[in-house]
Amino acid sequence: MHVFKTKYSVIRYFSFGPRVLFATAALCGLLVAQGCGNKDEPGPSPASASNRMDELTSEQLRNGIGPVTSVDLGEYNPDLANEGQELFKIKCSACHKIDQRYVGPALNDVLSRRTPAYVMNMILNPEEMVKRHPEAKKLLAEYAAPMANQHLTQEEARAIVEFLRNTNNNQSK
């Protein structure tokens, strides 16, 4: 009798056991697949994107990030500088003074700390500059206000650089 009972319960276990096991396995499989799926899709892409973001080339460190890769200043051009001065009054003076700190830094000596290309990229692409360039990030932290994109053309930004060549402490470089 006792033996029979044991046998019976073993048989009963096997009679529905596999079905339960199968269902459990299927559920686990689904969860694992979903877990993996989640990891595969959005997981690695932002990670690699942010790796890319953090790796600036030495050119980008020197010349900033944006459409301008290098600028050959050539001879000082007073007409271009006048044009730049006018643009500066209209587009920049709300936040910058030439010789003192205001909403943003003084710019009279900016060309002694930045390359002309860096200045142009800061004018043309400030959003990305303050996000990715270590120097621009530092300034954003210090001034606690973001530099506004004034939507200038590359030529207009170049004219402002010409104007900045001729402000107080700048050497023509």
Ligand code: HEC
């Ligand atoms: C809304 C205010 C605002 C306007 C408008 C603005 N800037 Fe700025 N600028 C800033 C601030 C603030 C910073 C410091 C970095 C930051 O916080 O983004 C800055 C940084 C800069 C820098 C970097 C200086 C350095 O030492 O690296 C340059 C160059 C610059 N601005 C040029 C200009 C020019 C040229 C214009 C006009 C086309 C202009 N800015 C318009 C606020 C402004």
